[in-house]
Each structure stands twice: as structure tokens, then as C-alpha cells.
Amino acid sequence: MIKVLKRSFFLFLMGGTLFLQGCSFFTNDQSKTTLERVQEKGAVTVGFANEQPYAYQNAEGKLTGSSVEIAKRILENLGITEVNGVLTEFASLIPGLQAERFDLVTAGMFITPDRASADYVEFANPEYTIGEAIAVEQGNPLKLFSYEDIAANEQAVIAVPSGTVEYDYLLEVGVPENRVTTVPDMPSALAALQAGRVDAITATGPSLQSILDTAQDEGIERVEDFKQPVIDGEEAINYGATVFRESDQEFITAFNEELEKLKESGELLEIIQEFGFTEQDLPGDATVEDAIR
Structure with a gap:
């Protein structure tokens, strides 16, 4: 039970x-x-x-x-x-x-x-x-294919659930804190992206895919050619x-x-x-x- x-x-x-x-x-x-x-x-x-x-x-x-x-x-x-x-x-x-x-x-x-x-x-x-993934507005208008791309684009704002390892990775690759929006959970992250308050959201691949499958929002897409972040010289594949x-x-x-x-x-x-x-x-x-x- x-x-x-x-x-x-x-x-x-x-x-x-x-x-x-x-x-x-x-x-x-x-x-x-x-x-x-x-x-x-x-x-x-x-x-x-x-x-x-x-x-x-x-x-x-x-x-x-x-x-x-x-x-x-x-x-x-x-x-x-x-x-x-x-x-x-x-x-x-x-x-x-x-x-x-x-x-x-x-x-x-x-x-x-x-x-x-x-x-x-x-x-x-x-x-x-497992590895990481991001989702963006359909068509990926800011051309974000990695955390490094987000760091390099001064317009890009990304949402991530608080307390997750993705937050640390984003800061590690150079994304400023003021462009990382923390939210309670993935549904809140998706809502922020749908409302245009952020330009991308991130989570592990299965977690991100699950929330996208549930939402069935044609205006949002997962970035298929996403490049895994490199942390301390190695791809950030986690257990x-x-x-x-x-x-x-x-x-x-x-x-x-x-x-x-x-x-x-x-x-x-x-x-x-x-x-x-x-x-x-x-x-x-x-x-x-x-x-x-």
C-alpha cells in the first residue's frame, strides 16, 4: 500500500x-x-x-x-x-x-x-x-545548444529547480546568477518557459522528457543536439x-x-x-x- x-x-x-x-x-x-x-x-x-x-x-x-x-x-x-x-x-x-x-x-x-x-x-x-538536457521555445531562437551557449548569450535566462546539481553546473560554466531563475520544481520551470519569463529550462534527460511529454506543448522543444557540460575537465554524466x-x-x-x-x-x-x-x-x-x- x-x-x-x-x-x-x-x-x-x-x-x-x-x-x-x-x-x-x-x-x-x-x-x-x-x-x-x-x-x-x-x-x-x-x-x-x-x-x-x-x-x-x-x-x-x-x-x-x-x-x-x-x-x-x-x-x-x-x-x-x-x-x-x-x-x-x-x-x-x-x-x-x-x-x-x-x-x-x-x-x-x-x-x-x-x-x-x-x-x-x-x-x-x-x-x-544519466546526462543533462535543455528545452527552449520552438525553433530555438537564441540558438542554445549547451550551458556554455547560455553563458555566452547575455540575453539568455534559464530556469532550474532549486537545490539541483544543474544550478551548480550553470554557475561553473559561467552563467551569472542573475540569469539563473530557481523554481520549486519542473512544472514551475516549464510554466516559466511557456510564459516567456525564461528562455530555457534544464534537468536530466529523462526528467525533462517526462515533463515535455506530459505538457504536449508544440511551442516548446527539447534541444536534440545538446552538448553535455564539461565540469573539471570531464563531461557531467552523473549517478x-x-x-x-x-x-x-x-x-x-x-x-x-x-x-x-x-x-x-x-x-x-x-x-x-x-x-x-x-x-x-x-x-x-x-x-x-x-x-x-
Whole structure:
């Protein structure tokens, strides 16, 4: 069973005793590890940021997406059948995990050195590898084929969800901060492009394609000849993974073991193919250490 718990519900709980009782969900038995507790309850709480195709709430109110479905399969194999989702802005996912608002983050989050070194959190092994993409007005009037093109064109303004690695990449290649508009999520980015407030939007390839497929807006196009940004001398190809608290080593180890089984059986590819990924997007034998080198 899957439930999506709205942020407004949590804000309501903050006003009274029910919030304090809810917090005890995480603290009522310090003698048990997180894995022991969620296995005993058969339920886990995950943070997500409503970004297709990684983790989002569909029209029926169901929590789904490539990262969610990978986590669900692994958690089921660990005896955990109920997944409760907490909708949170992307930039608030790691702080929320640190604050114990949820047990893990499943949101298509890239493994980066900064995130990997964040206090009290740790990534599981990679679930996929992926590159970047941009979308523009039909016909690409500013001729934007790379982040570098955006940096070079003083008129170009681009929208990106706050807290994402794309924001850092844009600044790294020389796009000024005043030409990078941060928004809560990809639907907001698309709305800004449709309204003419920005000239381009960016996200990972599957995420961008998913929002464009949903919108079906003939006035917007994905740039097909997009050149991947070069960061520190290498193309910015990234790995995405599930995030845990650093103290939950038992949970991380169990999760990684089940993830490896999905790779070996071919189930991992079957899961991600439903969300627009291909065999080329599989992580191979890459570990967290490989991803942050």
C-alpha cells in the first residue's frame, strides 16, 4: 500500500500535540535500528520532490517513479510493504532526512561530493547514470545548444529547480546568477518557459522528457543536439541513488545487497525502462566512491 502525505498535514501537526506524537515515530525506541523498526512495522517513510520520472505523485494520487519503484521492490524484499511519501521541495530533502522527517530519500538525487559529505547522510550505491538536457521555445531562437551557449548569450535566462546539481553546473560554466531563475520544481520551470519569463529550462534527460511529454506543448522543444557540460575537465554524466542517514549503516548495506540482486537478475532494467530509461543508463558496477571521484 502506498500513501502520499501532504506537507500541509505536517504543518498542521506542528501546531499541536499530534506533531509531538508523530515525531515519536522516529524516537520511541532508541534500542532499535531504523531497519529493525521499519521491518517490524512493515512501513517506511520516504522523502520525494515530485519530479518525473524519478519520484512523483500521479493523477490518481499514487507515489511512483523510477526511483520509487526501485525502492519499493527492494523494500518489499526486506519485508517492508507500505511506503509513505512526504512531498518536499528538492532543496529540503537532505535537511528533512537529517531532521528525521523521513527514513530515506528516493528522488532521483545525484551523488555529488558536496551531498556525499553532508553531515549525517550517506548514499546507497548508484541506481542509474544519466546526462543533462535543455528545452527552449520552438525553433530555438537564441540558438542554445549547451550551458556554455547560455553563458555566452547575455540575453539568455534559464530556469532550474532549486537545490539541483544543474544550478551548480550553470554557475561553473559561467552563467551569472542573475540569469539563473530557481523554481520549486519542473512544472514551475516549464510554466516559466511557456510564459516567456525564461528562455530555457534544464534537468536530466529523462526528467525533462517526462515533463515535455506530459505538457504536449508544440511551442516548446527539447534541444536534440545538446552538448553535455564539461565540469573539471570531464563531461557531467552523473549517478543517482537513494539517500539514508549516515547512522543507518545496516539499512544501507541491506539496501545495496538487494540492489545488486536486481542488477544481476535484470529486474533493475525492467523497472527503469517503464520510465524512459535504457540499458545505457544502467550504473554497471559503479559504487558511491566511483560516483564522487
